[in-house]
Amino acid sequence: GESVGLHLPTLSVQEGDNSIINCAYSNSASDYFIWYKQESGKGPQFIIDIRSNMDKRQGQRVTVLLNKTVKHLSLQIAATQPGDSAVYFCAESTYGGGTASKLTFGTGTRLQVTL
Template structure:
């Protein structure tokens, strides 16, 4: 079936640098995308979402970029902090549907 995948299993980044986490999706019909952050031993937490009528959306220190042409989603974290160390999941779905498909996750390790 359709799947969502991440390019890099682990990203090590120096504290203060910017982080970029990438995600490829294969369902061209998907119109809703979400990034989640999961810290060790906790449930995933919503970070930011974007609908397909947008190509960029900004939050606090985070930016999500959507390139529908190449079916690519990315999460940028500005001035990465130790508290950003976590696994990040992308998810795709159809807005109005009940189902999301989650990617495999990407570990971000922040080096102090």
């Protein structure tokens, strides 16, 4: 059978507001981080990534911030839209270069956008 699911933290925001989703990672040796969006019944969808030699990276409506001192990652979504409603996962990796590096996923945060 299937296990009982974890209780996901939920962030509720109004449409048009900015969203900030936080993630604490565990491995101080991790040097590559990635945010995924997962809608119900679908696979993780790439949003944005960042290497450990950076502390900020911007995409379209999204920004990732990395604080290696406290092992913290955040995803900022500007002008949140109803289509942004999903579960957001951070993932970390120790990318060695030239090898297939596993991703270790966080627990996830559910983003609910209200009209």
